Amino acid sequence: MIDVREILESAEMDEVIRAVDALRKRFSLRPIYQAEHEWPVALARVGRFRADVVLAILLSEEKYYPGYKEVLAAAFGGWLIVPRYAKLREALMMHAAVDFMEKAVASSGNDEPLTIKKDVLARYLFIGPEFLVEIFDCLGGYRAFADMPSFDELWGDIEYVEKTIITAARAIAYLHHAVDRFARPGFQFVPSLNKAVSVFDELKKKERGYPFKEKYVSRSLLHQRWSQNKQTLALLYAASSIQINRKTLLQLLLDGFFSYEDHGRYLHKWIGRARYVSDHIFSKMSDAELGLKTRRLLGDGPMMAFRPPKLDEMEVASFDECFRSYIK
Template sequence: MDVVEILDSEELNAAVKAVEILLEKHQLPRKSPTQKTFKEIVLGREFRARDALNVILSSEPAYPGFREVLSSGFVGWALFPDAQPVRHALMTHAVLDHMDDHDLSVGLIDHPLDLHRDMVSRYVLTGVDFLSDIYDPLGGYQAFARIFSLDSLSMHANSEDKSIKTVVRALLYLHHGADRYQQPEFDFAPSLNRATKILADIKKSLGAEAYRTQFVARSLLHDRWSSSKQTLALLYAASTIRVKRKSLLTVMLEGAFSYKSHKQYLDEWVGRGRFVAEHIFQKMENNDLYQTTIRLLDGVEARPFKAAALSPLEETRLTSQFRKRFRQKVN
């Protein structure tokens, strides 16, 4: 078989032309020549989260599958900023889901394989842009051979679960502290140090063993905090959004997030993240958290929300840390 002859054949050129005519006829969105490529956004030395978010939230049309895969990558980055293999695995699963959806839509699951159905699924619905911009740069068939199973992703999430939940709990305390910080000359400002003191008080009350079942040690909290500055607001915001009987954060940690099923929560998620930056981080003495989060969420509209209720024990400890400070009388 002469592959070069087949590639150059009139018959193949006619088939390619026919697919292009189909795409134009049905006005399926194509990749914009000014849009950054998937490789530029995702596969460089750093995940370009701001660029990914621009595409995910934009009202402009994107070629089929682009937002789906980018949103899975963005969620993976928000959960585990330094875990590139996890991020790539989530995106590869999103690629498989995208392609599988179109196999289903043309009936390839219920009918024997034929060229008509395969061509429509692969080159019209899945799309040439998707195949060239995402599927191939991500690794094609080799990426599927190396992909983590969702069980492996859950194991990674389980290893980080308590540190994430400790960060979220600390941010809940800071949310309550920010609510009480109305007059700078009288009130204590929210700070990580105050949150860790509340957790330390709770540890004394619960006992070290019971505390360890829910939270990580102070040093691990500080490690997670310092290594996840861009994503802290997003973690806390996700924990406050209900998706049926779970939080959006739990859905993400279980590897169950998909753009198709959860896109209606994205604006609320990032909007709440912006509110965390403005309401909590902006009041903290160190302005770095605020600036870092605002750079990521520039242009996003803040969506205020109330802090969840605390247990009586937590309320007592929080009051002791964020009580009003009285100005001394001047003689």
């Protein structure tokens, strides 16, 4: 039987470690990264998900080891969709980790047969021991990754959430239109969820001409999402306003395709718009907790103004009916 301890403590092993350290010192492609940092699993899996800390890391210019922000961005996307569903968040972290490792292996030349040299290159230079220890091993190692569920498997259990999120984003769009038109000197206008719901109620009356049930959820589900996940609302609406190719950032989140590598460059625009939602809309509402939770998550920083989405003909008619007392 092989004595593992003897191998680990052998002179040959010491020589291997010295060689790997020398390789990393000479050829490492990574920039100098933060020596002091919290492990991703501590941020995303231990206790309450620390969304404000994760978001601050994603927005920062600080350099971390490769894969660090990729995995945290996946966790943040999962939390934003379903804050209380840790299983989805963890699955997205695993998929992000696998994607990162596959790209690292490809970078070492996967068009040729695997060799020990290529394995060392991929594992210790392109992936790195920090990633292997703090992410791969802490997420469960080989067994956990072999058994990880797909996004579709998990999302199938909570498919109604997507429609609820879209409804919440549209409700904020109605309030955005209302604030732009009526929250100015000469008008005593206080935006509220009930005012947005009244637009939905008008659309329901047009049931034969408007596919309300296909697009939106009931008042009770909307109120539930709004009251239980207030800190996510500005981000969801802001994401719906950002077009990336033929989809919105919100749809990419809902489809499980949000990634730091592909969409990290949109982060400052996204958060800037979310801060604008908080200041331009939420600060005018009577629900002080909504603004407080949003500001606590987004932190201080620049705002980025944007226009609300265009309403279709029936939405315009419903909006005008609900806000006719303000229309001069």
